Amino acid sequence: MTIPLGTAHLSPERVKGASEEPSTAARSQTFVEEALRWLPGDAGDALLDAGAAREVPHDDAAQSMQADRRRVLLADDNADLRDYIGRLLADHGYEVETVADGEAALAALRAQRPDILVTDVMMPRLDGFGLLAAVRQDASLRDMPVVMLSARAGDDAKVEGLDAGADDYLTKPFSARELLARVAANVAMARLRREAAEAVRASEAKLRELNQQLESRVQLAIEQREQAEEALRQSQKMEAVGQLTGGIAHDFNNLLMGISGSLQLLETRIEQGRLDAVPRYIDAAQGATKRAAALTQRLLAFSRRQTLDPKPTNLNRLITDMEELVRRTTGPTIAVEVVGAVGLWPVLIDQNQLENALLNLCINARDAMPDGGRLTIETANRWLDGNTGTERDLPPGQYVSLCVTDTGSGMSKETIGRIFEPFFTTKPLGQGTGLGLSMIYGFVRQSNGQIRVYSELGQGTTMCLYLPRHHGEATDGETVETGADGFEAGYGETVLIVDDEPAVRLLMLDVLQEAGYRVLEAADGPGGLKILQSEARIDLLVTDVGLPGGMNGRQVADAARTLRPNLKVLFITGYAENAVVGNGHLDPGMQVITKPFAIDALANRVREMIDA
Numbered sequence: 001m002t003i004p005l006g007t008a009h010l011s012p013e014r015v016k017g018a019s020e021e022p023s024t025a026a027r028s029q030t031f032v033e034e035a036l037r038w039l040p041g042d043a044g045d046a047l048l049d050a051g052a053a054r055e056v057p058h059d060d061a062a063q064s065m066q067a068d069r070r071r072v073l074l075a076d077d078n079a080d081l082r083d084y085i086g087r088l089l090a091d092h093g094y095e096v097e098t099v100a101d102g103e104a105a106l107a108a109l110r111a112q113r114p115d116i117l118v119t120d121v122m123m124p125r126l127d128g129f130g131l132l133a134a135v136r137q138d139a140s141l142r143d144m145p146v147v148m149l150s151a152r153a154g155d156d157a158k159v160e161g162l163d164a165g166a167d168d169y170l171t172k173p174f175s176a177r178e179l180l181a182r183v184a185a186n187v188a189m190a191r192l193r194r195e196a197a198e199a200v201r202a203s204e205a206k207l208r209e210l211n212q213q214l215e216s217r218v219q220l221a222i223e224q225r226e227q228a229e230e231a232l233r234q235s236q237k238m239e240a241v242g243q244l245t246g247g248i249a250h251d252f253n254n255l256l257m258g259i260s261g262s263l264q265l266l267e268t269r270i271e272q273g274r275l276d277a278v279p280r281y282i283d284a285a286q287g288a289t290k291r292a293a294a295l296t297q298r299l300l301a302f303s304r305r306q307t308l309d310p311k312p313t314n315l316n317r318l319i320t321d322m323e324e325l326v327r328r329t330t331g332p333t334i335a336v337e338v339v340g341a342v343g344l345w346p347v348l349i350d351q352n353q354l355e356n357a358l359l360n361l362c363i364n365a366r367d368a369m370p371d372g373g374r375l376t377i378e379t380a381n382r383w384l385d386g387n388t389g390t391e392r393d394l395p396p397g398q399y400v401s402l403c404v405t406d407t408g409s410g411m412s413k414e415t416i417g418r419i420f421e422p423f424f425t426t427k428p429l430g431q432g433t434g435l436g437l438s439m440i441y442g443f444v445r446q447s448n449g450q451i452r453v454y455s456e457l458g459q460g461t462t463m464c465l466y467l468p469r470h471h472g473e474a475t476d477g478e479t480v481e482t483g484a485d486g487f488e489a490g491y492g493e494t495v496l497i498v499d500d501e502p503a504v505r506l507l508m509l510d511v512l513q514e515a516g517y518r519v520l521e522a523a524d525g526p527g528g529l530k531i532l533q534s535e536a537r538i539d540l541l542v543t544d545v546g547l548p549g550g551m552n553g554r555q556v557a558d559a560a561r562t563l564r565p566n567l568k569v570l571f572i573t574g575y576a577e578n579a580v581v582g583n584g585h586l587d588p589g590m591q592v593i594t595k596p597f598a599i600d601a602l603a604n605r606v607r608e609m610i611d612a
């Protein structure tokens with residue numbers, strides 16, 4: 001085997017290329033040049049001029065730097081090196097500030113932030129690593145590029161410097177070219193980093209803005225939807241109110257017709273001297289009046305403004321008392337079953353109204369079972385926790401339920417949605433007023449309870465009343481008996497009547513005088529007080545609650561009691577004034593009677609109060 005010598009066998013390019021490899025001598029030349037440059041003064045300069053520095057290209061980057069001069073802070077305790085590097089950088093377009101130790105460097109950095117810090121490692125007071133640590137801890141300097149210069153050669157030193165957070169690490173001696181290239185590169189890198197960070201910040205801000213726009217659009221959409229829903233609710237409410245007022249107007253016109261027609265005929269018959277017909281028309285007028293009173297009573301019940309007289313009540317006993325009436329009302333085709341829970345808690349309820357409500361539910365059940373069926377009345381103790389309470393729109397706690405179940409026609413969803421509306425009925429004209437359930441609803445709500453309906457078409461219906469448990473003993477449902485046979489006689493006692501309605505005043509005056517009382521009267525509060533201030537004997541004050549003249553009945557009564565501390569007071573109320581007289585929570589010696597009242601009921605109440 002022969003190994004060819006010389007170059008004859010090689011291609012010309014390869015021969016040329018090989019001869020251009022830098023020699024070891026050429027590389028060591030760089031260090032010599034560097035060392036010479038570190039010589040002080042002109043000697044170095046002269047050598048520098050003739051040496052490698054001239055070869056450092058003034059490239060584009062350097063030139064553009066010249067335009068917006070980059071600032072360099074140079075920290076080195078060696079004055080020669082400081083001067084040299086300073087001049088080198090200045091020559092290449094940098095604005096240079098030099099300091100001799102770490103602490104001075106830190107102060108200079110904080111006074112004015114440069115674009116780059118070039119620092120020696122070994123320095124007095126604060127060395128390069130200390131300075132670097134301080135820079136990285138300072139929020140306003142943290143992202144500044146730092147190039148470290150050290151005489152400690154070797155990879156370990158370099159790794160240590162970079163580990164400490166330096167951006168670059170140069171080992172002395174280094175070439176001017178390398179230093180310039182690294183400074184330029186690090187400044188450019190920092191600038192790119194800053195621009196990138198700004199771009200991220202800008203896009204984050206943009207994203208935030210978009211998010212906010214989206215949120216406000218969603219918000220707007222929600223508001224619009226809420227407005228639409230509110231408008232719908234409002235129109236449904238108006239429809240219900242329209243139905244209510246229309247229903248009232250219709251019923252009242254009928255009743256007024258009955259009353260005014262009777263009065264007109266009465267007048268005619270009296271003129272004609274046909275007195276035998278008189279009682280018939282009086283009966284007709286009274287009948288219409290009673291129906292009108294019943295109607296307003298139901299309306300007030302629905303509006304939860306009736307005057308209630310709640311008493312501790314055992315529902316089982318109340319139902320037992322009514323069972324016979326229910327059986328008679330529902331007829332023989334319907335089997336009535338009563339299931340009373342053992343140990344049923346008492347409730348605080350107006351017993352008359354509850355009897356009314358139960359009867360109404362049973363009549364509805366009967367009407368739903370024209371061909372007969374089974375009607376069940378059931379009571380139970382109930383615990384409502386937060387969830388079931390919320391579902392039933394009741395505060396959690398203990399309740400007593402009273403449910404009436406039938407096996408009748410049941411109801412559609414649409415019907416269920418409307419049954420509590422006043423005047424809503426599916427019954428033929430003249431058979432239902434549509435006030436039964438609305439009245440029960442109002443009454444139960446006013447009694448802090450709830451009514452619930454469970455119904456399925458063709459299966460039947462359960463209506464349940466929930467009433468809050470009463471902590472205390474039930475009393476017997478003894479209500480005050482109104483003497484049916486005539487007025488109770490008075491014994492010369494004096495009653496003061498305060499009422500602004502002349503017709504009502506006249507009526508009461510007649511009744512009470514006939515019953516044997518002395519009667520004084522006033523048309524408003526101040527008029528009444530004048531009489532109360534006099535020496536006149538007064539056994540009872542009967543006052544309307546709604547009064548003109550700046551004082552309501554309650555205020556008249558309070559003023560009267562400061563003059564006559566034990567004076568008995570009977571309030572007369574329509575409906576809205578219940579709150580004025582404490583919603584039934586009255587001081588001893590005070591009572592309420594609700595308009596319209598039966599004449600004999602007034603006389604009896606007056607007797608009762610005066611005797612008490």
Ligand SMILES: Nc1ncnc2c1ncn2[C@@H]1O[C@H](COP(=O)(O)OP(=O)(O)OP(=O)(O)O)[C@@H](O)[C@H]1O
Nearest residue numbers: 364365368419425426427432433434435436437461
């Ligand atoms: N148990 C029931 N089964 C089926 N439908 C019922 C039942 N209870 C009530 N309803 C329906 O609810 C409607 C309203 O009942 P509500 O008691 O308020 O009025 P009404 O019975 O029609 O008339 P009113 O009670 O004033 O004489 C009824 O017309 C009926 O359609």
Ligand SMILES: [Mg+2]
Nearest residue numbers: 360364436437
């Ligand atoms: Mg009914």
